[in-house]
């Protein structure tokens with residue numbers, strides 16, 4: 001069984017009698033340890049898909065299974081728990097709390113996980129060391145550059161040691177060079193064995209991932225770039241049908 | 248999220264919006280301080296009233312007063328004898344539940360007292376038996392109470408309170424040395440009387456403390472060699488005060504007492520009046536019960552005895568201290584309820600203010616709430632965080648209110664000095680504080696509910 005399984009998932013919005021199918025009958029598997037990009041033009045449904053995969057939202061139709069949990073049936077507090085323990089998010093606009101300093105921002109998920117104060121500090125420091133920000137602990141987000149803020153956000157996403165990392169346009173607000181630094185970080189996370197899912201509209205960024213899921217008008221048109229895929233990845237990241245057959 | 252964390256977040260929010268939080272807290276501050284101040288003042292009044300109750304003889308004292316014949320017995324009024332010494336004797340012999348009884352005969356109009364060219368009029372002049380002294384809990388400071396013999400012989404002697412001494416012979420505070428009027432003479436409506444005794448000065452606890460403090464101040468000023476020793480006293484406006492009525496009314500009355508023997512009163516001053524009856528008609532009787540717990544039985548006993556001596560004509564009435572105690576209770580209760588209402592309204596207004604500011608705060612922090620939920624805050628955690636924040640505002644306001652109430656009490660004591668110093672009780676403080684905490688929780692519920700119900704994605708997208 002794959003880590004993430006979507007079966008016939010639709011997300012339908014109703015706007016003044018008009019029906020908007022942000023996702024239209026999507027079926028998809030993502031295995032543990034995969035490095036995936038979700039790519040498509042603006043308004044195609046990338047963010048919607050990521051929200052459903054990341055338990056921020058529930059589908060209108062279809063089933064979602066994350067690590068064996070039936071997401072569409074779970075309660076709001078169960079989903080909060082899943083997000084807290086199994087998932088880390090990185091957003092385009094960083095989404096750090098402006099009134100908290102760097103360490104406090106990184107500690108935030110652990111507060112809701114019930115981790116004790118001293119251990120929180122220790123884990124937050126480790127995560128910040130990893131993104132090379134161990135020297136900016138007491139700064140407010142507004143005192144950091146965009147790239148630094150995004151690294152804080154990555155540290156926050158990592159700090160509860162989740163299995164899956166989602167990033168929605170993580171480089172969208174950064175210059176090319178800084179974007180490359182951030183992408184290198186995601187590549188490293190993937191090499192460490194985490195499942196990393198990158199949402200982007202930029203084919204150059206999508207090109208760094210072995211597997212690319214392309215979305216148009218809420219439907220999937222998947223492409224795999226075998227050149228970048230490691231040998232072992234290739235087997236795991238074939239077409240959905242192959243993945244199901246493999247599992 | 249631990250409780251301590253949530254409280255710290257709440258305090259930070261308050262600190263981040265200092266001025267706004269202060270304005271929000273104002274309602275709670277005023278509510279709590281008015282509650283504490285009001286209850287301190289009522290408590291002071293209650294203490295004063297209870298002290299006064301004890302000063303006039305306590306619960307086990309009752310008073311029988313002569314009154315006109317009731318309407319339904321009007322046709323019998325020629326047979327009505329009024330309250331007489333026969334009643335006193337009958338009660339002494341036939342009512343075992345009473346321990347002491349003393350007749351009292353007063354003037355119809357306040358008599359004029361005079362001595363050394365000064366005059367003074369007082370209602371509290373009465374002809375009594377010596378036993379009256381024990382009944383009214385009087386204490387002699389100088390001289391003696393007149394004796395049964397003085398009464399038998401209808402001697403022109405009297406015992407006075409310090410208030411009379413102050414009026415006719417001068418205050419010790421003014422002259423700077425004790426004034427002992429024993430042995431001197433005063434006239435009552437022109438009849439000369441020798442003063443054989445003077446009662447001690449009666450005052451409430453509060454007055455005593457203030458007076459002693461002033462004495463110490465004066466002594467200190469004298470010791471420091473200041474020439475005008477009075478300056479210390481004059482600075483102290485209000486309580487200190489010049490002449491006139493001061494202190495608790497009950498104590499003032501007690502200090503203005505003049506007792507003469509009943510027989511003297513009757514034979515020398517009343518029997519000569521044109522409408523004087525053949526036997527002395529008393530104004531009233533003071534009665535002391537053996538046991539304040541048997542007040543109803545004793546009252547029935549007294550009534551039965553008097554119904555016999557009065558041949559069934561009810562030309563007398565009872566005035567018990569229980570009535571007075573009840574009056575005090577009612578007054579205190581009313582004062583509490585109305586004061587509590589005012590304080591309650593201002594607490595309510597404070598609560599609405601907090602709710603308002605919390606609603607504003609959560610709409611400013613929609614994105615923050617979205618972020619917290621995205622990283623794993625459950626609806627419950629968000630709910631509790633908002634409730635705690637509003638509780639923290641209310642509790643901080645409550646603490647400030649407690650502090651302010653002491654300033655209020657000082658201010659009020661300064662502006663309108665009363666005989667009864669306000670008494671702040673731990674009960675009223677914890678009540679006010681508890682109320683502010685409860686209001687904080689209640690005011691936080693609606694905003695917290697809204698915050699908890701926010702949709703994660705909409706909240707994250709909000710800007």
Ligand SMILES: Nc1ncnc2c1ncn2[C@@H]1O[C@H](COP(=O)(O)OP(=O)(O)OP(=O)(O)O)[C@@H](O)[C@H]1O
Pocket residue numbers: 013014015020021022040041042043044045046047048049201
């Ligand atoms: N709350 C909503 N109500 C109505 N329509 C919505 C809502 N959220 C998304 N949509 C619609 O769903 C479609 C997919 O939106 P989504 O945000 O997933 O696009 P996207 O691929 O992430 O685009 P972008 O690259 O611009 O971020 C769009 O047409 C959008 O208008």
Ligand SMILES: [Mg+2]
Pocket residue numbers: 046047048
């Ligand atoms: Mg998007």
